[in-house]
Amino acid sequence: MYPNSRVWSALKPVLPALGLLLACPPPVARAADEGPLSPTALVATKDGRSLFIACATGNRVLRFDIVENRVVATIPMTDPPLGLALAADGLQIFVTCAAPESKVCLVDVAKNQVTGSLPAGHTAMAPVASPDGKTLYVCNRFNDEVSFLDLGTKKERRRVKVQREPVAAALTADGRFLLVANHLPNSPADADNVAAVVSVLDTAEGKVVKELRLPNGSGSLQDLRVSPDGKFAVVTHILSRFHLPTTQLDRGWMNTNAKTIIDLARMEIVNTVLLDNVDSGAANPWGVAWSADSATVVVAHAGTHDLSVVDFAAVLTRLAKLPAKIEDSKVADYNAASRIQTDVPNDLAFLVSIRQRLKLPAGDRGPRAVAIIGTKAYVANYFSDTLAVVDWAAPYPEWVSIPLAPKPVMSLARQGEFYFNDAGICFQGWQSCASCHPGEARVDGLNWDLLNDGIGNPKNTKSMLLAHRTPPAMSMGVRDTGEMAVRAGLRHILFTVQPDEVAGSIDEYLRSLKPVPSPILSDSALKKAAARGKQVFVRAACATCHPPESLFTDQRPYDVGTRGKFDKAADLFHTPTLVELWRTAPYLHDGSALTLRDVFAAHNPDDRHGKTSNLSPEELDDLCAYMLSL
Template sequence: MVDTALAQVVDTIPVQPRPKGLAITNDGTRLYVTHFLSGTVSVLDLTSRRVRTVIATGPESNLAQRIVLHPMNNRAYLPHIRSNTSNPHPLFDTTLFPVVSVIDLATNQHLLTERLELSVVDRPVNLPFDLALSSDGQRVHIVYLGSGDLSVIDLENRAVLAHLEVGDGPRGIVLSPDDRTAYVANSLSDDVSVIDLDTFKEVKRIGVTTSPLSPQLHRGKLLFISSRSTQVSRDRWMSCESCHADGEQDGRTWLFPDGPRNTTNLRGLAHTHPLHWSADRDEVQDFEFTIRELQAGTGLLEDPHPELGQPNTGRSTDLDALAAFVASLQPKPSPFRRVDGTLTPEAARGQAVFHRADVGCADCHIPPLFTDVRVHDIGTGGGPGELLGPGFDTPSLRGVWHTAPYLHDGRAATLREVLGTHNPTDRHGHTSHLSEAEVQDLVAFLLSLEGEKSRVQDLERVE
């Protein structure tokens, strides 16, 4: 909590990980906070400055960006996706579902029957990101970061009043006080769509900025986030951003053909090839397979036309742009460091433990990348459905402070578990002889790892 007059932090209230969307009641007594990778909502009492309760919206809820309070009926609305990870054959239309969840603020309950399953109520859309309610609370206006469109839905009879295109990458929507105009901020076309809500037409597109990215990175970013092009996605269902939100990860483990695979953070991967937990891909251009097989896009590689004398070179400008964008993503700074970027005393002690010969972490997780880019069997393979183990590519540890759960199949909920429960026979570094204090210091060090460029201004951030 910040006192805006004094510009001072007056209190810090601990909440669950990844707080994201905020909404405050008109009387200022309660604050609702969404948690990005779980879709849960913390209810904070601002008088006692404590978390009163935490409301779950279902185990599949993910990427919960925003929460908006209804003006009269004591409900809150959250746009988010459902990640259907129990699906043994992830396909473009059975993997990610766009929804708006509804919470009853009087009883603090999730109202499943009022949830808007947008692909059913309206049509397939990708990444519901923000919404606005009309002042009488009857209509909801939802924008989709990935599919670049807008739905207007009547909440009482769940009827779609309009569905229209806006710019690329819409991240925010507001209505005029008379409810007759909507303004949509399009993060990838760098403009604002002005929508007439009487005729449901986009009446103006106002340029507001120009992207600082090079044309190639800008194109790559569009291909990563937007599902509009049939080249990358069928029916606009999904894009890379749906699982690698903000170039990172979704906190989920998917049942891929190779075996269960925890989604990887893509930040900092430029120097840690080969790719994938099993090191079975050698360049980001190989993700043409992801586009064709998972997202059911027609692909970025042009098909060869031997009759015209065009061989398939295995290259395309768009695929190179996508690869260049992914390679430009830098790990984010760790909040577990001191403000000036130096290690805390615990992390500094943990660094010494990490480098001890009788512990051995640095044998494989070699600084500065914290990987030796080699495959090792550390005793974690052989789980159900595993086709490629038992060896795995040493993951880089930069950024692990925000990439729980851990290991290739996400079996470890915390870093402490990686070093304890999931290292029973000391095959993954020697940890059993360490004291609890040494293990805690080691965890503090792991939590502080970031990239060398994490603290320089990072223009290539997705958001």
């Protein structure tokens, strides 16, 4: 029906002669034989007539006309576009194209064309334009930094360090503070309190002035949005009950799914509200959007494929009624689920009657972004390449589902990626594999007490990268292969029995994962340190157990002096791979070492874990740089 991309690129050289064609770009979204689009971010134009849709794996931005209900333009990008923002004057959109050295493409809204670009860091996302039109803020996810880009000079003005993997950001109405959601916690995992923070940056001073710590167990932050009236921000995240043994799922025993409300005048957390129902989880909360009157908040649940439409005004009223402490003189209100403010983050009934859960049609899977125009929510569905629309204010809200491209034919690996992110295969929809293995099946930074190696000995979540190539699986090697670990995960963590096709496709997905180049490699000083560190690695005899030629693991069990307080005297741990260490903190089987330096400075008694006591501080730094470069 449409010219495919090969025809299009063949046409390109003669395009100057075909000025007319350029002025009227073809509405091609994807030819049937291409890979998936994976829509992942949305932004509406000022007039509310169009939506731009960033397609992460389709390397393009689509323009969707909401009156004609169709894609009217396709803007190709060279790298995966992960984020979109509208300029203050509404004339441009900013598209963050993610790569180890990312670019922000400037797109002219009238012409649907890229007109220039700005440099950004590693895996740029979540662009935010300042109201004065002078600055663009961009999260460089894998540098743990936010770039301040000067829109006048088209240069970077400064970078500000935040905690870990910034993935979402929003400005206060006056442009004074930028709130940044850190995807993961940044602490040792054997601590009692482990939680991600929202960093608050003063944009004039260019530094972090406050950190808002979410409740214990908070992580996998995905989106953060400020209300149009400028009073509140909402951030979506998972609230993990990592202190409990993973014996069951009922009532959110392992993972619950939440939004935290921030009061922007006080710059304080108001409270954390669970989005689950008592008998059905609302897994993997992702995109957030506000209605124009700030009275409604909509959250997309990427794992359970539904939408929460929350009466925000009613939430505030309900929260305001709760005292900080139980007052003895008062008779308890047994109709209220929470009695005091601190009950709320554990209250699976808090939203009863003030929230609608709207299930997406069966053809719409993996909602990750929401935009609101009027009382309509537009939802970008990552796995089905569709846009779903619903008018939540209608008496019986009905979905309209619009394909953005011919129905994708999923490869086996893509199907596996879908199941890995799908809480539809979990008992009561509480979690997906990605709830503990977020960010393309990596780590959540938490310790979990899985039962496969006994009870009472929590282990740090492992990355899936190379899991199938470095058997046995699990730090104590209790599963012979990655394949067995996948099947055990379905049965004992998601509490489900699935046809083997499901596990088989997950295997294929996990085998297809590729290491992301380390952020260290784009820093010339650190790159040099890493080269020196390679020699230290050899001298300290690390390669006997971590041979570089076989993925840095001999796959054998040892006692390298790292047993912690919950381990048994005979416990041995399997040598892990060192590939992508830069991304998988904290370290060791119990996550007791926050940094690689800690692995050796604090957890290597009598040089049982490589000869490191004789290394100078500089040599140790070099060794760490090397490991972080892998």
